[in-house]
Amino acid sequence: MHIMEGFLPPIWSVTWFAVSLPVIALGIRRLNRMVKDDPQTKSLLAVCGGFAFVLSSLKLPSVAGSSSHPTGTGMSAIFFGPSITAVLALIVLIYQALFLAHGGLTTLGANVFSMGIAGPFVGYMVYKGCLKIKLGFFPSVFLAAALCDLSTYLVTSMQLALAFPAAQTDVLGSFKVFAGVFAITQVPLALAEGLVTSMMIRYVVQIRVDILHRLRTIAPEGS
Amino acid sequence: MSNISLLMAIAAVVVILMLAGENNTAGSDELAKDAIQEIERDYRPWFNPIWSPDKRTETLLFSLQAAVGILIILYFFGHSIKGK
Numbered sequence: 459m460h461i462m463e464g465f466l467p468p469i470w471s472v473t474w475f476a477v478s479l480p481v482i483a484l485g486i487r488r489l490n491r492m493v494k495d496d497p498q499t500k501s502l503l504a505v506c507g508g509f510a511f512v513l514s515s516l517k518l519p520s521v522a523g524s525s526s527h528p529t530g531t532g533m534s535a536i537f538f539g540p541s542i543t544a545v546l547a548l549i550v551l552i553y554q555a556l557f558l559a560h561g562g563l564t565t566l567g568a569n570v571f572s573m574g575i576a577g578p579f580v581g582y583m584v585y586k587g588c589l590k591i592k593l594g595f596f597p598s599v600f601l602a603a604a605l606c607d608l609s610t611y612l613v614t615s616m617q618l619a620l621a622f623p624a625a626q627t628d629v630l631g632s633f634k635v636f637a638g639v640f641a642i643t644q645v646p647l648a649l650a651e652g653l654v655t656s657m658m659i660r661y662v663v664q665i666r667v668d669i670l671h672r673l674r675t676i677a678p679e680g681s
Numbered sequence: 682m683s684n685i686s687l688l689m690a691i692a693a694v695v696v697i698l699m700l701a702g703e704n705n706t707a708g709s710d711e712l713a714k715d716a717i718q719e720i721e722r723d724y725r726p727w728f729n730p731i732w733s734p735d736k737r738t739e740t741l742l743f744s745l746q747a748a749v750g751i752l753i754i755l756y757f758f759g760h761s762i763k764g765k
Contacts, residue, residue, distance in 0.1 A: 508757070517743065
């Protein structure tokens with residue numbers, strides 16, 4: 459989940475903005491260059507954005523009477539990597555902060571970091587790593603998307619723990635509390651997200667595998 | 682799996698997930714807020730959302746978000762298929 463408006467002390471709010479803004483800037487530059495060099499990637503980029511929009515809008519019931527949202531960033535993370543995904547995540551987060559009071563403007567930097575940068579970074583690395591050990595394309599996608607989702611929430615837990623260390627147990631103690639709240643709820647959602655992302659990517663592969671070759675997401679047949 | 686059946690399966694999953702969302706269970710961000718208040722009893726948010734929708738508007742706006750996403754996806758899939 460996104461950290462709610464005003465629930466990060468100003469010092470942390472600013473810190474996370476400082477961390478995220480350079481990545482966003484990099485993402486915008488890379489995005490512009492990529493679209494200029496290869497205009498066909500625009501469609502896939504839009505589909506990834508749409509996917510993030512759809513998935514992060516879903517409030518899904520999970521275990522123990524709680525609910526949460528998937529992130530929808532796994533697909534973009536696999537195709538485009540974390541910096542460009544950060545830009546897509548920023549768009550989603552701004553929409554939700556302004557119109558839904560979900561997340562916040564003061565927490566935008568932190569939420570972009572968890573949802574747009576850290577989670578997708580993990581997803582991207584897991585995807586590449588799985589391919590390297592020849593796990594197979596779709597299991598790799600599944601794992602990458604699921605872990606992207608899960609690590610987004612673990613990072614959110616860390617952000618909250620740093621801002622609100624518990625009296626006796628300090629940051630680590632707080633982390634356990636927040637991770638307990640988020641991670642348990644998120645596991646079934648992460649698995650569902652892995653599944654849906656695999657299905658979507660399977661569809662993209664069937665209709666436009668050439669874009670994936672160009673993006674070097676997957677190698678052409680024979681390699 | 683053929684293209685059409687895959688697309689329909691994805692659509693079915695999304696619809697099921699959207700219907701599943703019609704519930705009143707506590708969102709995990711609410712639970713996180715409770716956890717924060719427990720850790721630091723005196724913490725008060727220093728900034729409030731500029732605007733907050735009521736429950737019906739909120740559902741509508743979430744649905745709008747999903748609809749926009751779906752439209753974008755359909756438009757570009759259609760575009761891709763034509764462009765082949």
